Amino acid sequence: MATETPGKTHSVGGLTMFLAFVSKEAKHVLRDRRSLFILLGLPIVMMTLFGFALSNEVKNTNFVVLDQVPDAETIALTDRLAESRYFTFVGRVESEDEITKFFRRGDARLAVVFPSNFDHDLHHVHHAQVLLLADDSDPNTAKTVTNYATAIIGQHQVEMANGQHRQGGIRVQTRMLYNPQLKSSYMFVPGVMTLLVMLLGAMMTSVSIVREKERGTMEILLVSPMHPLLLILGKAVPYMLLSLIDVVIILLLSYGVLDLPWGANIPLLMAESLLFILTTLALGLVISNGVEQQQTAMFISLVGLLMPALVFSGFMFPIENMPMPLQVLGNVVPTRWFYEIASKIMIKHVGFASVVKPTLILAGMTILFMLVAWRTFRQRL
Amino acid sequence: MSEPVIVAENLTRRFGDFTAVDAISLEVSGGEIFGFLGANGAGKTTAMRIFCGLLEPSSGRASVAGFDAMTEPEKIKNEIGYMSQKFSLYSKLTVKENIRFFAGVYGLSRKQAKEKTSEIVDQLGLANTADALVTDLPLGWKQRISFAVATVHEPKVVFLDEPTGGVDPIVRRQFWDMIYEAAERGITVFVTTHYMDEAEYCDRISIMVDGAIAAMGKPADLCKQYAVPTIEDVFISLARKATRHGD
Amino acid sequence: MAGEGQAVVVDGICKSYGGDVQALQNVSFEVKPGELFGLIGPDGAGKTTLLRILTTLLLADSGSASVHGLDVRREFSAIRGIVGYMPGKFSLYQDLSVEENLNFFATVFGTTVKANYHLVEDIYRQLEPFKTRLAGNLSGGMKQKLALCCALIHAPTVLFLDEPTTGVDPVSRKDFWGMLGRLRDSGIAIVVSTPYMDEAARCERIALIQKGQIIAMDSLAGILASNQTETYAVRGEGLLGVLKALRAYPETRYCYAFGQEHHLVLKGDADPKGAESFLRAQGHQDVSFRRIEPTIEDVFIALMQDQADV
Numbered sequence: 001m002a003t004e005t006p007g008k009t010h011s012v013g014g015l016t017m018f019l020a021f022v023s024k025e026a027k028h029v030l031r032d033r034r035s036l037f038i039l040l041g042l043p044i045v046m047m048t049l050f051g052f053a054l055s056n057e058v059k060n061t062n063f064v065v066l067d068q069v070p071d072a073e074t075i076a077l078t079d080r081l082a083e084s085r086y087f088t089f090v091g092r093v094e095s096e097d098e099i100t101k102f103f104r105r106g107d108a109r110l111a112v113v114f115p116s117n118f119d120h121d122l123h124h125v126h127h128a129q130v131l132l133l134a135d136d137s138d139p140n141t142a143k144t145v146t147n148y149a150t151a152i153i154g155q156h157q158v159e160m161a162n163g164q165h166r167q168g169g170i171r172v173q174t175r176m177l178y179n180p181q182l183k184s185s186y187m188f189v190p191g192v193m194t195l196l197v198m199l200l201g202a203m204m205t206s207v208s209i210v211r212e213k214e215r216g217t218m219e220i221l222l223v224s225p226m227h228p229l230l231l232i233l234g235k236a237v238p239y240m241l242l243s244l245i246d247v248v249i250i251l252l253l254s255y256g257v258l259d260l261p262w263g264a265n266i267p268l269l270m271a272e273s274l275l276f277i278l279t280t281l282a283l284g285l286v287i288s289n290g291v292e293q294q295q296t297a298m299f300i301s302l303v304g305l306l307m308p309a310l311v312f313s314g315f316m317f318p319i320e321n322m323p324m325p326l327q328v329l330g331n332v333v334p335t336r337w338f339y340e341i342a343s344k345i346m347i348k349h350v351g352f353a354s355v356v357k358p359t360l361i362l363a364g365m366t367i368l369f370m371l372v373a374w375r376t377f378r379q380r381l
Numbered sequence: 382m383s384e385p386v387i388v389a390e391n392l393t394r395r396f397g398d399f400t401a402v403d404a405i406s407l408e409v410s411g412g413e414i415f416g417f418l419g420a421n422g423a424g425k426t427t428a429m430r431i432f433c434g435l436l437e438p439s440s441g442r443a444s445v446a447g448f449d450a451m452t453e454p455e456k457i458k459n460e461i462g463y464m465s466q467k468f469s470l471y472s473k474l475t476v477k478e479n480i481r482f483f484a485g486v487y488g489l490s491r492k493q494a495k496e497k498t499s500e501i502v503d504q505l506g507l508a509n510t511a512d513a514l515v516t517d518l519p520l521g522w523k524q525r526i527s528f529a530v531a532t533v534h535e536p537k538v539v540f541l542d543e544p545t546g547g548v549d550p551i552v553r554r555q556f557w558d559m560i561y562e563a564a565e566r567g568i569t570v571f572v573t574t575h576y577m578d579e580a581e582y583c584d585r586i587s588i589m590v591d592g593a594i595a596a597m598g599k600p601a602d603l604c605k606q607y608a609v610p611t612i613e614d615v616f617i618s619l620a621r622k623a624t625r626h627g628d
Numbered sequence: 629m630a631g632e633g634q635a636v637v638v639d640g641i642c643k644s645y646g647g648d649v650q651a652l653q654n655v656s657f658e659v660k661p662g663e664l665f666g667l668i669g670p671d672g673a674g675k676t677t678l679l680r681i682l683t684t685l686l687l688a689d690s691g692s693a694s695v696h697g698l699d700v701r702r703e704f705s706a707i708r709g710i711v712g713y714m715p716g717k718f719s720l721y722q723d724l725s726v727e728e729n730l731n732f733f734a735t736v737f738g739t740t741v742k743a744n745y746h747l748v749e750d751i752y753r754q755l756e757p758f759k760t761r762l763a764g765n766l767s768g769g770m771k772q773k774l775a776l777c778c779a780l781i782h783a784p785t786v787l788f789l790d791e792p793t794t795g796v797d798p799v800s801r802k803d804f805w806g807m808l809g810r811l812r813d814s815g816i817a818i819v820v821s822t823p824y825m826d827e828a829a830r831c832e833r834i835a836l837i838q839k840g841q842i843i844a845m846d847s848l849a850g851i852l853a854s855n856q857t858e859t860y861a862v863r864g865e866g867l868l869g870v871l872k873a874l875r876a877y878p879e880t881r882y883c884y885a886f887g888q889e890h891h892l893v894l895k896g897d898a899d900p901k902g903a904e905s906f907l908r909a910q911g912h913q914d915v916s917f918r919r920i921e922p923t924i925e926d927v928f929i930a931l932m933q934d935q936a937d938v
Contacts, residue, residue, distance in 0.1 A: 012735055012738045012739055012740060016735060017735055017736050017738065020731070020732055020735035020736065021732075021736065024721065024724065024728070024732050027723065027724060027728065028721070028723055028724075031723045032723065215717075215719055215720075215721075215722070216715045216716065216717055216718075216719030217719045217720070217721060219680075219683075219685060219713065219715040219719060220713060220715065220719055220733065220778075220779075221736060222685055222708075223683050223684065223685065223708050223711065223713045224708060224733075224736045224737050224738075225705070225708050225709040225736075225737060225738050226736045226737075226738075379704075380684065380685050380686055380687060380704075381680060381685045381686055419797075420769075420797040420798075420799055420800075421767040421768045421769055421796070421797045421800070422767050519671075519672060520670075520671045520672060521670075543795070546794065546795070546823065547670060547671035547791075547794065547823040548670050548671060548823070549669070549670035549673075549838065549928065549932065550825060550884075550925045550928050550929050550932075551884065551929055551932055552670065554884040554885055557885055558868075558871070558885065561867065561868040561871070561885070562868065564868075565868050575795065575796065575797050575798065575801075576824065577798055578826060578887065581886075581887030581888055582885065582887050582888070600887070600888065601888060613798055616798050616799070617798055617799055617802060620797070620798070620799045621799060623799075
């Protein structure tokens with residue numbers, strides 16, 4: 001008896017198979033409220049939480065003024081600070097002892113000390129000094145507070161310069177770079193984006209593949225004539241789209257709600273995001289090839305990817321402050337490079353030329369992970 | 382015949398407007414092996430949960446070991462053992478650890494638990510594997526250990542929810558030997574199974590169809606009554622009349 | 629090539645996991661087109677491993693196997709197009725509906741439900757009223773039918789079913805075997821594994837498999853005919869007491885409970901009369917002995933005992 005021709009029923013092409021696969025994945029996601037919440041709710045929740053937590057941090061900081069000889073300039077500066085939404089003027093003090101009392105009671109976190117010759121120096125020497133005293137019991141806040149005050153004084157000075165004082169003025173040593181409106185909330189936007197894309201891309205992909213292994217459906221898919229490459233792509237594409245949706249949600253929230261300043265090159269940012277999404281999907285595939293249980297996949301994604309992402313991206317802890325070996329180690333973490341790219345584009349508003357190096361590194365890593373994913377994918381059990 | 386240990390009188394349980402268990406009545410006496418049969422979705426699991434004190438009846442009465450399922454479910458739980466193939470033992474604990482753990486759960490003292498553990502290990506001939514992880518044991522051994530664990534506190538009744546399956550004929554019989562021995566000690570055995578040849582091991586069986594008991598009696602008598610050679614034939618002729626589908 | 633025209637040829641397959649676990653030892657058999665072949669044995673006997681080798685999901689350590697003349701090792705992708713496979717535990721997508729599952733599997737196997745509806749019509753008609761229900765909410769019997777539809781929708785010429793009747797009630801099991809019979813009649817070769825001996829009668833030929841080895845292979849009638857161990861059914865009041873007494877009788881080779889009676893096999897050509905008087909001496913007065921034709925379970929037990937005695 002002749003063997004039946006294999007493939008006699010192949011009336012359906014690869015594209016149809018692929019689309020069927022993608023729509024099946026979409027149904028899984030839409031019907032599982034938990035994953036839907038993770039996918040769409042998490043970016044909103046994280047953006048809101050970080051937005052509130054970080055912008056409240058330095059709002060309405062109480063400050064006092066020690067001004068031995070009040071004059072027009074010092075009063076103008078004091079008013080300027082008091083008007084800002086970051087500071088609340090609580091009173092004048094007569095001595096440094098009094099400042100300490102305010103600090104101890106927690107009634108103020110910043111004191112502005114004008115020397116008695118402030119006005120004279122400003123107008124005649126063109127060189128005046130202001131002393132900012134901050135409550136350093138919380139060093140991070142103190143640093144932010146002094147930075148803000150310095151920046152406000154600087155701004156004041158710039159505006160004055162348009163008037164009579166063309167040269168010289170109050171010397172500002174710390175400047176607030178890349179964040180002219182003094183909103184600390186902006187720095188977390190690329191951070192949240194990096195973390196979310198990493199978490200969703202790698203975890204959702206690996207978990208959804210491993211679920212098929214657990215359920216036994218992977219056995220049938222492997223026995224089907226569908227090419228393994230289509231299988232992998234069919235898994236990757238839906239989560240790529242979802243990750244892109246998350247990036248869009250984050251951007252909409254950033255510009256619509258958090259007033260992130262315009263000026264970033266959005267097409268460039270989207271392109272870079274796409275690259276990073278590919279990195280995370282490849283990582284997810286690598287994870288799924290090695291494990292058999294959903295729990296394991298989730299655990300590896302969280303501990304193996306999210307933890308290093310948090311530590312080494314530079315978003316929570318500045319990389320420059322880390323010991324050398326850790327800094328070197330941080331270089332192999334892909335999130336570190338995407339955070340660098342995203343924060344440069346979103347906050348510094350730079351173009352592609354300034355992010356070529358991290359982009360190339362990230363692309364190299366992506367290709368490597370994809371090769372590993374392809375090599376470790378087993379066409380048998 | 383001794384006092385009935387399990388009693389149901391017009392026992393009914395509804396979920397919304399769906400009647401899972403529809404006015405069933407039965408009596409099972411001490412030391413009896415009672416087979417509780419029915420198709421998927423016939424209401425077996427619901428009835429068994431009521432007997433175990435896990436679900437309240439909507440109407441009618443159920444009592445197990447003299448305690449009412451409605452008012453004294455906690456007392457019932459002290460008098461029963463439960464085994465299911467789905468959940469039985471902790472696979473990452475050793476045989477001994479499992480037995481001791483469940484002995485503790487069932488309220489045995491530390492000393493009793495220790496004695497009982499070595500008793501079971503001897504009985505099942507597990508001396509060489511008592512310290513092996515359960516996960517490494519063959520299925521047949523796991524089933525026998527599960528049964529020993531479910532009866533470690535000498536309960537009045539042991540409920541077996543599809544306890545066997547997938548083992549070779551000798552191992553299956555070794556399991557039934559244990560059931561017979563438990564019944565001999567006076568433990569009532571209440572067992573559900575999809576395998577009709579197992580039904581023939583029971584003293585009496587009932588067959589549930591659409592929430593109600595469609596037939597009840599000794600296996601041989603039922604075959605005579607329906608004039609068919611096997612219980613499977615009785616079952617199929619009854620279950621074919623079912624109108625319900627699904628679980 | 630040997631086995632020309634056979635749907636499945638298995639020749640000397642060995643497979644071990646991690647060195648010491650010998651899952652399959654030198655397994656050989658052939659299945660013809662239009663034959664329903666049963667692999668019958670307990671959990672852990674090697675049935676799943678064997679089916680996975682035949683569906684190209686696992687590689688054997690040694691030996692060879694082919695499906696429709698295609699080698700499972702070298703020509704695995706061609707095999708994947710022509711076999712239907714139903715792994716254990718009804719591998720369906722629980723969160724997709726009946727209809728969506730069927731459509732999905734049709735598409736990944738390169739076809740459409742419309743094109744091959746006639747193949748599954750018989751079975752699918754029973755599922756039709758529930759086609760929008762999620763597979764996760766179906767009863768065991770329905771899941772089993774849907775899984776079979778999904779395995780059949782691409783018109784396979786060989787069907788591999790791994791324990792399709794486990795956990796399913798007797799009515800659904802009976803229906804299911806009826807469907808397999810009709811598929812066989814349409815010319816499909818079917819290899820089905822089951823731990824339940826009573827399902828042997830449904831197959832043309834069966835292989836009894838135990839600890840990775842085939843211990844008997846033939847039609848059910850053939851297996852029964854070639855294993856005529858003298859077997860007695862013993863009845864009596866107090867089943868456990870009778871069983872213990874029979875096991876204590878010195879001439880007993882082995883004795884096991886079979887429902888409401890016991891099946892007894894004596895050593896050599898010992899006379900059952902001796903056992904009967906032994907029982908009476910033990911106080912079991914109302915016992916009856918009856919010579920019976922061994923069932924498939926008796927044969928399995930006999931073969932296992934033979935192996936143990938070697």
